[in-house]
Amino acid sequence: MSRPVRFNIKEKDTKDWGINNVQMPEGHMGEGFFATSLDKVVGLARKNSIWPLPFATSCCGIEFMATMGSHYDLGRFGSERVGFSPRQCDLLMVMGTIAKKMGPVVKQVYLQMAEPRWVIAVGACASSGGIFDSYSVLQGIDQVVPVDVYVPGCPPRPEAIIDGILRIQDLVHNESLRRRNGDQYKGLLESYGIQ
Amino acid sequence: MALTNEIIKTRLTDKFGEAITGMEEPYGMLSVTVPCEQNLKVLNFLYDEPVLGFRFLTDLTAVHYPDRKGEELCVVYHLHNLVENIRMRVKVYTPVEKPDVYTATGLFSGANWMERETYDFYGINFVGHPNLKRILNVDEMDYFPLRKEFPLEDQTRIDKDDEMFGR
Secondary structure, eight states: OOOSOOOSOSOOOOGGGOOOOOOOOSOEEETTEEEOOHHHHHHHHHHTTOOEEEEEOSHHHHHHHHHHSTTTOGGGGTOOOOOSSGGGOSEEEEESOOBGGGHHHHHHHHHHSOSSOEEEEEHHHHHHOTTOOSTTBOSOGGGTSOOSEEEOSSSOOHHHHHHHHHHHHHHHHHOOTTGGGSHHHHHHHHHTTOO | OOOOHHHHHHHHHHHHGGGOEEEEOGGGOEEEEEOGGGHHHHHHHHHHOTTTOOOEEEEEEEEEOTTSTTOOEEEEEEEEETTTTEEEEEEEEEOSSSOEEEOOTTTOTTHHHHHHHHHHHHOOEEETOTTOSOSSSOTTOOSOTTSTTSOSSOTTOOSSOTTTTTO
């Protein structure tokens, strides 16, 4: 007698699963060609292949581990490849309390990353020092490196971290290719004593 | 015969007489106060005397009492006799204007980092310490954060309303 349980026998309707298919950028299409602007293609490629560099020091890092895990699965958004060398990564994710003594380390890691680079401050401590309004704790990592997106929460839930990643994706997608050479960006880096 | 607080007290008074003050036993743990310049003599005596044998330095820290004029800073040694499993506490008071205390690193190697930590947070100047510099805080820090005159909060922060946060 065959086993009573059989798997995957029902046809599933995958239409409403909300699978994150990347849409084609605007452009002109004809037979055998498709024409669009370069920055749209570059933005599309960068946006969907962000390599995060986790800088996890406390409980927000645990939430990030859940975010990377199979249940929340950051890989759905093209960020499953976590790099542990700053030189390979696009996105510095600072998660947790940064003591003043660790401030130079965060800055060093940021300097080791290649342009274009983005920074996300996950949780209250990385954003503002959080409850640690104390002589030993850095009151927000934006005192040492420029930050693109702040995720609130103590700690934020994985959904919030994913939302932060999506906001970063918006920034990456819509960033002008000239931004990193502009005076405004150079001024921003100079205000942090970089370059 | 098992070592008791009574024996330790007798031995200390026999040896040092009136110099030992403030003997008390909160929660059964003997605590004595020693003049600042005699701290090494007392620690050495407690270490070397076969009956006493306090050969393990559990902890070394300081306390700041701003109201005790002339003896604002108190250095506390926690000693442990591992054989008899008896602990005791030795206190040394020093004025905040000139907080000089002789280092215990010659006796206990473990005192090295503990004294650096105590210097870091209270500014006790351990005379004779081989490497007295900050250990936990950033090197640029120009004050001793656990002294009472310094507020706990980070003073560089400007986005908090002082009224609301009790400063």
